[in-house]
Amino acid sequence: MGSPGLSREELERYDRQIRIPEIGLEGQLKLKEARAVVIGLGGLGCPIAMYLASAGIGHLRLIDKGRVEEGNLNRQVLYREQDVGRHKAILAAERIRELNPHVEVEPVVEEVSEDNVEGLLEGADVALDGLDNWHTRLIVNRACVKLGIPFIHAGVKGFYGQVMTILPGKGPCLRCLLRATPPEEPVVPIVGATAAVLASIQALEAIKLITGLGEPLVGRLLVFDGLKMRFEELLVSRRPDCPVCGGLS
Numbered sequence: 698m699g700s701p702g703l704s705r706e707e708l709e710r711y712d713r714q715i716r717i718p719e720i721g722l723e724g725q726l727k728l729k730e731a732r733a734v735v736i737g738l739g740g741l742g743c744p745i746a747m748y749l750a751s752a753g754i755g756h757l758r759l760i761d762k763g764r765v766e767e768g769n770l771n772r773q774v775l776y777r778e779q780d781v782g783r784h785k786a787i788l789a790a791e792r793i794r795e796l797n798p799h800v801e802v803e804p805v806v807e808e809v810s811e812d813n814v815e816g817l818l819e820g821a822d823v824a825l826d827g828l829d830n831w832h833t834r835l836i837v838n839r840a841c842v843k844l845g846i847p848f849i850h851a852g853v854k855g856f857y858g859q860v861m862t863i864l865p866g867k868g869p870c871l872r873c874l875l876r877a878t879p880p881e882e883p884v885v886p887i888v889g890a891t892a893a894v895l896a897s898i899q900a901l902e903a904i905k906l907i908t909g910l911g912e913p914l915v916g917r918l919l920v921f922d923g924l925k926m927r928f929e930e931l932l933v934s935r936r937p938d939c940p941v942c943g944g945l946s
């Protein structure tokens with residue numbers, strides 16, 4: 698016997714979540730019906746995809762045009778030594794299906810650009826930032842604001858990271874935060890465990906948004922210092938003159 702919308706296997710699998718009174722069966726069904734898009738399947742994107750899938754988010758679109766390189770393996774925990782040279786999106790989809798066959802996974806081997814971003818976000822309830830460059834993040838930010846899709850941003854470097862949830866029209870967007878586009882770094886140095894801290898927060902933010910629980914990181918940039926082992930919260934306001942979200946009411 699299952700319950701409406703969840704099989705017996707799913708009830709068993711998600712038992713420890715369903716036991717959380719705030720989630721319950723109703724919340725678990727919301728997770729099953731949700732569609733999340735993970736953009737970038739690197740140090741952030743791998744653990745994001747794993748935690749969304751293990752929590753039972755029903756539909757995942759996993760986007761990355763890259764192939765696995767030896768130098769990815771210190772942090773990109775979905776890939777193995779023998780995967781070097783293979784497409785990350787295809788591999789990630791395979792591994793996520795092994796982790797949870799109840800999740801519908803759609804791999805996309807494409808680079809996100811102005812031209813394809815809206816199509817790639819189609820139908821999404823939430824988009825998660827697994828990117829390593831500001832140019833693409835700002836393309837995704839603009840599209841999410843236009844389409845009204847929540848966007849959970851994170852960035853990492855070395856022992857440091859930051860995370861903020863963007864709810865279009867309800868709080869600042871990434872462009873409100875960044876008056877100028879930060880300089881790009883061709884190779885971002887990173888300890889894998891730092892990326893996992895931020896990715897885990899992103900996954901939790903997505904789960905909260907989908908189930909309608911708690912307080913999202915809207916208008917609050919959470920900054921992580923792994924050396925001092927401290928989190929700091931910086932308040933961020935919407936800019937009325939923001940070229941991306943300034944026109945939204």
Ligand SMILES: [Zn+2]
Nearest residue numbers: 870873939942
């Ligand atoms: Zn803005």
